[in-house]
Amino acid sequence: MSSFSVTEPSARQKWFAGALVVMYAVITILPLLWIIGTGFKSPSDAIAYPPKTFFEPTLEGYVNLFTTRTRVSEDQLKEMGEPKTWYERLVRKDGLIIAGPSRFPERFYNSVIIGFGSTVLCIVLGTAAAYAFSRFKVPLKDDLLFFILSTRMMPPIAVAIPIFLMFRSLGLNDTHAGMILLYTAVNLSLSVWLLKGFIDEIPIEYEEAALIDGYTRFQAFYKVVLPQAATGIASTAIFCLIFAWNEYAFAVLLTSGTAQTAPPFIPTIIGVGGQDWPAVAAGATLFLVPVMVFTILLRKHLLRGITFGAVRK
Amino acid sequence: MLHSSIDRAAHATPPVLARRITGLSDRAIAWIFVAPSIVLLLAINIFPLIWTVRLSFTNFRVNRPNEPVQFVGLRNYLNILTDKDIWLTMQATAHFLIWTIVLQVLIGFALAYLINKKFRGNDLWTTIIVLPMMLSPAVVGNFWTFLYQPQIGLFNYAIGFLTGADPSSFSMIGDTSLAPWAIIIVDTWMWTPFVMLICLAGLRSIPSSIYEAAECDRASNWRQFWTITIPMVLPFLMLAILFRGIENFKMFDLVVQLTGGGPGSITELTSINLKREAFEKWRTGYASAYAVILFVTVFGLASIYVKALNKVKQR
Numbered sequence: 001m002s003s004f005s006v007t008e009p010s011a012r013q014k015w016f017a018g019a020l021v022v023m024y025a026v027i028t029i030l031p032l033l034w035i036i037g038t039g040f041k042s043p044s045d046a047i048a049y050p051p052k053t054f055f056e057p058t059l060e061g062y063v064n065l066f067t068t069r070t071r072v073s074e075d076q077l078k079e080m081g082e083p084k085t086w087y088e089r090l091v092r093k094d095g096l097i098i099a100g101p102s103r104f105p106e107r108f109y110n111s112v113i114i115g116f117g118s119t120v121l122c123i124v125l126g127t128a129a130a131y132a133f134s135r136f137k138v139p140l141k142d143d144l145l146f147f148i149l150s151t152r153m154m155p156p157i158a159v160a161i162p163i164f165l166m167f168r169s170l171g172l173n174d175t176h177a178g179m180i181l182l183y184t185a186v187n188l189s190l191s192v193w194l195l196k197g198f199i200d201e202i203p204i205e206y207e208e209a210a211l212i213d214g215y216t217r218f219q220a221f222y223k224v225v226l227p228q229a230a231t232g233i234a235s236t237a238i239f240c241l242i243f244a245w246n247e248y249a250f251a252v253l254l255t256s257g258t259a260q261t262a263p264p265f266i267p268t269i270i271g272v273g274g275q276d277w278p279a280v281a282a283g284a285t286l287f288l289v290p291v292m293v294f295t296i297l298l299r300k301h302l303l304r305g306i307t308f309g310a311v312r313k
Numbered sequence: 314m315l316h317s318s319i320d321r322a323a324h325a326t327p328p329v330l331a332r333r334i335t336g337l338s339d340r341a342i343a344w345i346f347v348a349p350s351i352v353l354l355l356a357i358n359i360f361p362l363i364w365t366v367r368l369s370f371t372n373f374r375v376n377r378p379n380e381p382v383q384f385v386g387l388r389n390y391l392n393i394l395t396d397k398d399i400w401l402t403m404q405a406t407a408h409f410l411i412w413t414i415v416l417q418v419l420i421g422f423a424l425a426y427l428i429n430k431k432f433r434g435n436d437l438w439t440t441i442i443v444l445p446m447m448l449s450p451a452v453v454g455n456f457w458t459f460l461y462q463p464q465i466g467l468f469n470y471a472i473g474f475l476t477g478a479d480p481s482s483f484s485m486i487g488d489t490s491l492a493p494w495a496i497i498i499v500d501t502w503m504w505t506p507f508v509m510l511i512c513l514a515g516l517r518s519i520p521s522s523i524y525e526a527a528e529c530d531r532a533s534n535w536r537q538f539w540t541i542t543i544p545m546v547l548p549f550l551m552l553a554i555l556f557r558g559i560e561n562f563k564m565f566d567l568v569v570q571l572t573g574g575g576p577g578s579i580t581e582l583t584s585i586n587l588k589r590e591a592f593e594k595w596r597t598g599y600a601s602a603y604a605v606i607l608f609v610t611v612f613g614l615a616s617i618y619v620k621a622l623n624k625v626k627q628r
Contacts (some may be wrong), residue, residue: 009430024424025441032444035456035469047465125350132346136339138318151358155563157587158604161597162364190351209620217342221488248451248566267455267570277459284452288390295447299440310552311514
C-alpha cells in the first residue's frame, strides 16, 4: 500500500504536462540547431527554398569565416590551370582566391582575453568585498550594498558618452585594459551580491575555530573561507564570464579595431552580396556553444545567478 | 530569553580570543576588502554619471571639441520633453515592454506549472528551454534576421506551413506593422525561461500541507489554484516582472541587430534613439539630458515597484 498524497499528480496529468513541455522545448531549440546546421551548409543550401533540413555538410562556412578572398581575373585563372586536388578547389572558388586570414581569430581572442581578465578581477574584488560585507560591521552596509546593486540599472548607452571621453583622455579607448576595467565595473554588482550569499551560508564557527588555533583573520579567510566558498566562487566566475562574453553595447561603442570583441564583429561578416550566412552561423556556433556547455554545467545555480541571489532554491 | 542571551554570548568573539587575534584589526581588513570595489564603481559608474548630468546642461558636441562649450541651462530638457519623436519612441518602448512582459509571464508561468508536475525527464527539458537565455543577444539577434527572411527564412516557412500563408508575402522585419512583433517574438523566445525559472522556484516553495488541508476542506482544484497557488507565486512573479522591466527598458543589443530601430523608426526604443542622438548626430549635450531622464525614470519606477513588492511579501 503506497502512501496516498493529494499533491502528487496523476500519471495522465504527468504525461500531458510532459508532452506540452517537450513540444515547447523542441520549438525553442530549433533556432539554435538551425544556427549550428547553417554553419555546415553551402551558401546555396543556406538560402534554398523550402529551407533544407537534410543537406550535404561542408566546411565552406568555416573556411570563409577564417579567411578573406580576393577576386582574380580570367587570365590568371587560366594560367593556374584546372584545380586538381580538393584543396585547390577550396582555395579557388567562383574566381575568388583565398588571400589571407580573416579578422575573426583576433576578435575571438579579444573576447577570451577581456572575458577572462574581467572575470579574474571581478572575483578578486568581489570576494574581498563580499567577505567584508558578510562578516564585519561595515559602516552604511545596506546603503553600500544597494548602491552597488543600483549601478546595474543604468542603460549602458547613458554612461557611454563620458566613459568614451574619459577613456579617450586616459588612452584606454579600444584597449584590452580599458574593456577589462569596464566589464569588471559592470559585473561587480553581480559578483558581490552572489558571493555574499554564498559566504553567508558558511557557518561562522569554522573561522572562530581557526582564530582560536592562532590564525590571523587573513589566514582564516583564505585557509578556511575560500575553500568552503569554492563552488560559489566558481559559479559566480562563470556568470561573470558569460556576461562579459555576451556584452555588445559597450563593445560596439568603445572598440573599433584592436580590442573589438566577437559580438560586434560576427554580424559584420559579409560575403558576396550581403551577409555570408554559413560563415556568420559558423562564427556564431563557435561563439555560442561554449556558453551552452557552461549553462548545462551551471543549471543548479542558474536561478541564483540570474536573480543576483534574490531567489535561492 | 535565557537561551537567546546564551546564544549571543556564544556567537560573540570571546574577549580572551579577541586579544589573541594577531595581524590586522577587523576594521582595517574590512576597509581594505571593500575599498577597491567601491573605488572602481565610483570611477567607472558614478563619476561618468555625474559627468553626464554636467554635460546635459551644455551644448557640447564630441565631434567638435574646439567649439566653445556654452551653458544652456534646462534647454536640452525642454527640447526633449516637447519633441514629438521622443513620445513616439516612448510609445514604441511601452508597446515592447507591455507585450514582452505579458507574454513572458503567461508562457513562463504555464511552463513552470507544467514542469512542476514532475514528469520523467523534466530536468533535461528544462535545461534545453533555458539555453537561449544565456546566449549573446547581439549574435542571436543577428541570426534571427536570417530566420525572418521572406521565402527562405525558417520562421516565414513555418508560419506559411501552419497557416497556409505565402512565406514570401510578408517580411517580419521589413513591414512596419510586423516589426514591433518581430522583436517581441525574439525577446520572448530568449527570456520566457527566466520567468519560468523564477515561477518554478515559487511553486516549489509552497508546502504540500497547504494543499492537503484544502483537500480536507473539499476545495475544488480550480479554487485551490486561485486561492493558494497564485497568491503564493505572486511575489516571485513580481520579482520576475521587475527584472524583465528594467532589462527591457534598457534593451539595446538584440533590437539593434534585429531591426536597427527600423523600418523607419517604428522599433526605435529609447536606448537606440539615444545612441542615434549621441553617436550619429553627435548632439552630446542633448543626448546626456536624455540619458539623465531615462535613468531617473528607471530608478523612480523601480523604487515605486519595489515598495509595492514588499507590501505583497508582507501580506
